[in-house]
């Protein structure tokens with residue numbers, strides 16, 4: 508396989524660091540990796556799995572000669588630099604929300620809609636982390652039974668707010684007098700402690716009372732499943748967990764089902780592991796699933812009122828499968844084509 512030149516923009520962040528690790532671990536065929544971040548980090552040396560990367564400032568010229576650029580430095584940075592990278596010949600795989608709902612940009616989870624990679628015009632978007640974790644499990648159910656309605660509540664880790672979110676939880680646990688500055692949304696005037704708490708707000712509210720994060724789960728799921736009519740509602744909550752998002756999902760299927768059929772479909776699905784043995788208290792938990800590639804499903808049970816209703820508990824490492832791994836897998840599809 509031809510070796511490619513890769514850039515990781517946001518290399519000093521939570522997702523960027525995971526991406527560097529995965530490119531090495533999965534033997535991604537790179538001849539060079541350019542680690543890019545803000546001016547603040549230029550010259551910093553990152554050591555990842557025995558490789559050293561000297562961080563360079565992300566400028567348009569930094570993408571000259573790059574074949575694949577992984578963007579994970581935030582939406583406004585993607586808006587500024589993605590087209591510059593494409594102009595210079597790179598394919599951009601973007602982890603931010605900048606282009607996800609753009610009709611010219613495919614939004615891809617490799618286990619769900621890998622075929623959409625083919626129609627890219629230079630930029631491919633990686634979905635929101637909670638959406639990826641949910642659709643890896645629900646994609647196969649859509650194929651076999653059809654989905655009618657989804658009601659999801661999330662329990663999202665602080666690393667979803669990046670390095671600063673993790674630092675804030677650590678500091679609060681050690682210092683009861685520390686005043687929160689990052690969560691729920693750094694740019695808003697009010698901040699709340701996350702230690703020994705939970706916060707029912709991720710990102711800003713709209714006039715209907717939903718947050719942007721909740722809208723992402725609605726719109727991105729519809730786009731990936733090619734189901735504009737899909738009835739979906741979400742409540743997204745930040746919890747004092749360091750890493751891995753959990754989701755309580757109620758889903759109504761279009762066809763009758765037995766729980767054995769559901770278990771069979773999920774057990775055969777790519778990227779899904781079932782952890783569901785209540786007699787032995789086996790179910791997925793975030794603390795034990797850090798750094799796992801797959802998403803885990805448990806507490807599989809039929810609704811008490813609607814015979815086509817199904818309850819699931821889903822957990823996945825959102826820095827890994829919810830961001831970095833999904834992006835690297837998209838890169839692997841590009842290379843295979």
Ligand SMILES: NC(=O)c1ccc[n+]([C@@H]2O[C@H](COP(=O)([O-])OP(=O)(O)OC[C@H]3O[C@@H](n4cnc5c(N)ncnc54)[C@H](OP(=O)(O)O)[C@@H]3O)[C@@H](O)[C@H]2O)c1
Nearest residue numbers: 517519520521522544545548579580581603667669670830
């Ligand atoms: N964390 C997650 O679970 C997750 C999951 C899915 C998607 N995402 C998305 O991925 C992106 C990165 O998230 P993260 O959690 O990794 O954030 P993070 O830990 O805060 O890291 C942000 C990165 O962006 C760089 N950066 C910031 N401003 C920049 C600028 N003006 N020019 C160039 N680089 C700049 C930072 O570099 P410096 O160190 O130099 O400041 C750092 O490398 C966000 O869009 C986020 O929504 C995150």
